[in-house]
Amino acid sequence: MLTDLNLTPQPPRHLDADVCICGAGPAGIVLALELARRRPDWRIVLLEGGGRSLASERERILYDVGLAAKSYAVAASRRRMLGGTSGHWGGWCKPLDPADFTAPAAWSVPDWPVTLDDLQPYLASAHVWCEIPSNRYDPDEVRARQPQRFLDLPAGSPVAEHLFRFSPPTRFGARYADELAGQSNLDGLLHANLFALERRGDRIVSASARALDGKPVRISARRFVLAQGGLETTRTLLNLRGDASDDGEGLRSPHLGRYFADHYGVSPGTVLAPAELGYRRMADQDTAVMPVLAPSPGALRQAGRQNVCLMLAHDPADDSLPASYATHAALGFSTRAFWSYRAQMIVEPRPHPESRITLTDTRCELGLRRAHLDWRLHPQDTASALAFFDDLGTVLAQSGQGRTRLTYEATPARLASVNGANHHLGTVRFAHDPKDGVADADGRIHDMENLYVASSALFPRYGYSNPTLTIVALAIRLASRWAGESAEAGT
Numbered sequence: 326m327l328t329d330l331n332l333t334p335q336p337p338r339h340l341d342a343d344v345c346i347c348g349a350g351p352a353g354i355v356l357a358l359e360l361a362r363r364r365p366d367w368r369i370v371l372l373e374g375g376g377r378s379l380a381s382e383r384e385r386i387l388y389d390v391g392l393a394a395k396s397y398a399v400a401a402s403r404r405r406m407l408g409g410t411s412g413h414w415g416g417w418c419k420p421l422d423p424a425d426f427t428a429p430a431a432w433s434v435p436d437w438p439v440t441l442d443d444l445q446p447y448l449a450s451a452h453v454w455c456e457i458p459s460n461r462y463d464p465d466e467v468r469a470r471q472p473q474r475f476l477d478l479p480a481g482s483p484v485a486e487h488l489f490r491f492s493p494p495t496r497f498g499a500r501y502a503d504e505l506a507g508q509s510n511l512d513g514l515l516h517a518n519l520f521a522l523e524r525r526g527d528r529i530v531s532a533s534a535r536a537l538d539g540k541p542v543r544i545s546a547r548r549f550v551l552a553q554g555g556l557e558t559t560r561t562l563l564n565l566r567g568d569a570s571d572d573g574e575g576l577r578s579p580h581l582g583r584y585f586a587d588h589y590g591v592s593p594g595t596v597l598a599p600a601e602l603g604y605r606r607m608a609d610q611d612t613a614v615m616p617v618l619a620p621s622p623g624a625l626r627q628a629g630r631q632n633v634c635l636m637l638a639h640d641p642a643d644d645s646l647p648a649s650y651a652t653h654a655a656l657g658f659s660t661r662a663f664w665s666y667r668a669q670m671i672v673e674p675r676p677h678p679e680s681r682i683t684l685t686d687t688r689c690e691l692g693l694r695r696a697h698l699d700w701r702l703h704p705q706d707t708a709s710a711l712a713f714f715d716d717l718g719t720v721l722a723q724s725g726q727g728r729t730r731l732t733y734e735a736t737p738a739r740l741a742s743v744n745g746a747n748h749h750l751g752t753v754r755f756a757h758d759p760k761d762g763v764a765d766a767d768g769r770i771h772d773m774e775n776l777y778v779a780s781s782a783l784f785p786r787y788g789y790s791n792p793t794l795t796i797v798a799l800a801i802r803l804a805s806r807w808a809g810e811s812a813e814a815g816t
């Protein structure tokens with residue numbers, strides 16, 4: 326059932342549930358429906374602060390964020406409504422690479438407590454939730470049908486190829502509203518703004534939510550999940566920590582709020598390469614795919630660099646590497662026609678402890694302290710990206726397939742103007758050892774018995790893949806682990 330607290334004359338004052346989920350974006354909706362389907366004997370409550378359409382200014386201001394020196398388009402990066410930010414996501418999807426689950430020792434970052442093999446069983450259904458027509462990511466399958474779209478990369482090359490796929494993009498609110506409404510063991514409350522978690526020792530006993538002009542609804546549950554997006558989940562946890570010190574574990578972990586990161590782009594320069602290459606969004610068998618160039622696993626491991634991917638956009642107007650250059654027989658170019666391309670990269674940000682969310686002393690209308698974001702880029706980010714561009718130049722030159730020309734300079738002004746891709750990563754990172762992270766492999770806050778997080782805030786290392794497919798796979802994994810329990814377990 327879906328109840329809008331703004332439209333119901335006598336909303337409930339108290340609900341009892343097995344699981345209370347706060348936030349109805351992709352993470353919250355998938356977790357709620359997976360649990361409701363798998364456990365008809367359980368009662369699920371899903372709280373959503375927004376309604377079915379865009380938030381009013383008064384609602385949006387509830388989670389305004391203060392900014393430090395570096396700007397960040399916070400308002401454009403979230404939607405407070407049923408379906409959350411999937412209300413305007415782009416639908417780019419790709420599982421993380423195997424290398425993204427472990428971090429080089431020099432980074433002082435824990436490995437993921439979950440491996441790609443652990444996630445694999447849930448990735449297939451994550452594709453169904455995101456309405457992606459295929460879960461096959463081998464670029465060679467596309468190459469077999471469209472060889473002219475690909476370079477001939479020599480064996481052992483430090484440059485490899487990967488593939489993105491695309492969700493339509495699924496607007497999770499509109500797409501799954503009927504199913505939420507029709508699920509008899511699920512209570513979805515709209516315009517239900519979480520404003521308090523009642524804690525007894527290491528347990529949360531109730532959550533309180535209210536419409537802005539309404540009375541509170543109190544939800545008692547065995548388990549609570551924060552699925553409010555990467556920024557707001559972190560803010561809720563920091564508010565719950567209150568004035569307690571940050572030298573402990575779980576809620577008191579010094580890692581809570583740190584390592585805020587977002588993917589961003591670098592345009593390193595120009596590439597002269599064979600005509601008609603398809604390292605960009607293109608059609609294949611009536612679906613959209615995007616082959617990209619990326620470091621090979623061996624190159625990544627050896628160099629301890631960040632992951633990165635590179636797309637190419639044909640730029641006939643760019644004469645910095647003119648196509649006629651390729652006609653100089655002495656340079657040993659292959660006999661194919663050549664084009665000039667502009668290179669665009671997505672950079673994996675390296676976790677940076679000083680890039681962080683803290684609380685200010687001002688409070689929103691709900692009484693919660695406001696968040697403050699100090700987004701910082703790690704100096705190694707662009708170094709890794711440019712090293713890969715250099716590798717690509719070497720491979721192209723040695724194989725007679727082209728040249729690269731670097732035009733990028735990492736000036737302070739340029740770094741200050743970098744925009745994020747609206748992915749809120751890292752601030753509640755999970756790790757096996759409570760000393761390394763805030764939550765455990767299930768997203769349970771280490772020092773709390775029944776408080777969980779479902780969000781890209783859990784990611785300890787980020788890769789360059791967009792996060793939503795992995796967020797959804799993690800939510801399905803959590804539902805599957807809980808649903809396997811006997812009715813008495815997990816209290």
Ligand SMILES: Cc1cc2nc3c(=O)[nH]c(=O)nc-3n(C[C@H](O)[C@H](O)[C@H](O)COP(=O)(O)OP(=O)(O)OC[C@H]3O[C@@H](n4cnc5c(N)ncnc54)[C@H](O)[C@@H]3O)c2cc1C
Nearest residue numbers: 348350351352374405409410415416417519553554791793
């Ligand atoms: C312009 C744009 C393009 C994007 N493109 C892509 C892309 O191509 N691929 C990709 O993978 N990702 C993309 N993203 C990111 C993607 O939208 C997020 O990764 C995804 O929505 C995160 O899901 P979530 O459920 O964790 O959080 P959200 O979708 O943010 O949902 C959180 C929910 O919690 C609710 N909430 C917050 N606070 C409270 C409270 N106090 N009480 C009750 N409810 C609350 C919010 O209203 C919201 O509904 C894009 C984002 C933007 C902005």
